[in-house]
Amino acid sequence: MSITEESTLRVLLYEGTGSTELESEDRFNTMSRLLESGYTVTRATGNGKVASHDRGSMLVLGQFADGQPPADQVEQPEASVRFQDISELDQDAIIETVEKTRDETGAAEHGAWKPWFPVIDYDRCTNCMQCLSFCLFNVYGVDDDNQIQAQHHDNCKTNCPACSRVCPEAAIMFPKYKTGPINGDKVTAEDMSGEKMKVDISALLGGDVYSALRNRSVQAQERFSKERDEKKALNERQKCMKKLAESATDIPKEVLMSLPSPDEIAKKADEAKARAEAALARQRELEG
Amino acid sequence: MPRILYCHCAYAQVVPPDTKEEVLRQLCDSGVAFDAVADLCEMAARKDPALKRYAEGDVKIAACYPRAVKWIFGGVGCKLNNETTEVLNMRTEQAEYIMDTLLTDDISPNLPDDNDARKPTEEELPTAN
Structure with missing residues (x-):
């Protein structure tokens, strides 16, 4: 099942009317552990507003006077709501209860995938479709209005910011990246004029990475057709990958090593380029 | 008072742990109701419909860079309101400043708007000699 089809469990820590407040340390530890486990947690008190809940499962935790909060205190339109009195539960038992509820409601298990994917600044x-044309992993696509978007987030290679470096407008962010502007920090004139954003990729193999790889592929084919030596083919690929790694220091080695063979790269690059060109052609049509 | 949304950025080490722990601890001790999410990026990747509800109305968000937060929401069709949203950046601000700002009734909207996209900053403007 795709991650976009999974439902999630919302945990509500209820400390309003009809309940006893948790001790400060217990409250912090409960919140902290649930967040570390990937849950969304709402603390409800008599003071302040929280987001409404319209569907999906919700587990309400609290030290309730009557086993559950007064009926008028918890909004539950179409949601499946369960209550759990935690007066007698320690931290481990609370987490266990939440995990059990998640399991029973079929809600998503968190933490299996580090959420690393491009976030597009549409301002x-x-x-221009350069990102779509560049990405070999089909992360990008276009919507019904032919607008570029990140469509297959979990295809993205963790910790790899390469596509953000080919964007001519510095419009691609990876919020978990270490430095700006890729992390979402402001884009400065220096970022744009100095080509800092693109330097790593443009330096890769002396220019257009794909043509360079294609050239290498042709050379390799000629050589390998003579030698028929798989070990040498592997060495060639590793040499190529090593050069990529040296030029783009922040592209993880695992990503470089997981790249397809030069032939496959050439094929995927052609496919991506064709998708980008088709999208641009549709865009021109729409613009009349 | 605006709603408060706290992002724990659980799947990366980019927010200083001391800052997010202190913000969460003080929020828990504040007596104020709030929403906390493990990771806004993960919710966006899931296209979690809850993001739409978090984006509604007056809201202060303790997370990371305003530009990133704007498009984490916007990228999945849950547009934050430029006039009623304030983002506090736990990557760069101290916990004390974030808490002082979160717990006031006033809201200082700070999402970048499209007119800011290519506008040079004060430092970038040429100076008259």
Whole structure:
């Protein structure tokens, strides 16, 4: 099942009317452990507003006077709501209860995948499709209005910011990246004029990474057709990958090593380029 | 008072742990109701419909860079309101400043708007000699 089809469990820590407040340390530890486990947690008190809940499962935890909070205190339109009195439960038992509820409601298990994917700044994006053309892993696509978007988030290679470096407008962010502007920090004139954003990729193998890889592929084919030596083919690929790694220091080695063979790269690059060109052609049609 | 949304950025080490722990601890001790999410990025990747509800109305968000937060929401069709949203950046601000700002009734909207996208900053503007 795709991650976009999974439902999630919302935990509500109820400390309003009809309940006893948790001790400060217990409250912090409960919140902290649930968040570390990937849950969304709402603390409800008599003071302040929280987001409404309209569907999906919700587990309400609290030290309730009557086993559950007064009926008028918890909004539950179409939601499946369960209550759990935690007066007698220690931290481990609370977490266990939440995990059990998650399991029973079929809600998503968190933490299996580090959420690393491109976030597009549409204030900057010009819909040029360079990212779509560049990405070998089909992360990008276009919507019904032919607008570029990140569509297959979990295809993205963890910790790899390569596509953000080919964007001519510095419009691609990875919020968990270490430095700006890729992390979402402001884009400065220096970022744009100095080509800092693109330097790593443009330096890769002396220019257009794909043509360089294609050239290498042709050379390799000629050589390998003579030698028929698989070990040498592997060495060649590793040499190529090593050069990539040296030029783009922040592209993880695992990503470089997981790249397809030069032939496959050439094929995927052609496919991506064709998708981008088709999208651009549709865009021109729409613009009349 | 605006709603408060706290992002724990659980799947990366980019927010200083001391800052997010202190913000969460003080929120828990404040007596104020709030929403906390493990990771806004993960919710966006899931296209979690809850993001739409978090984006509604007056809201202060303790997370990371405003530009990133704007498009984490916006990228999945849950547009934050430029006039009623304030983002506090736990990557760069101290916990004390974040808490002082979160717990006031006033809201200082700070999402970048599209007019800011290519506008040079004060430092970038040429100076007259």
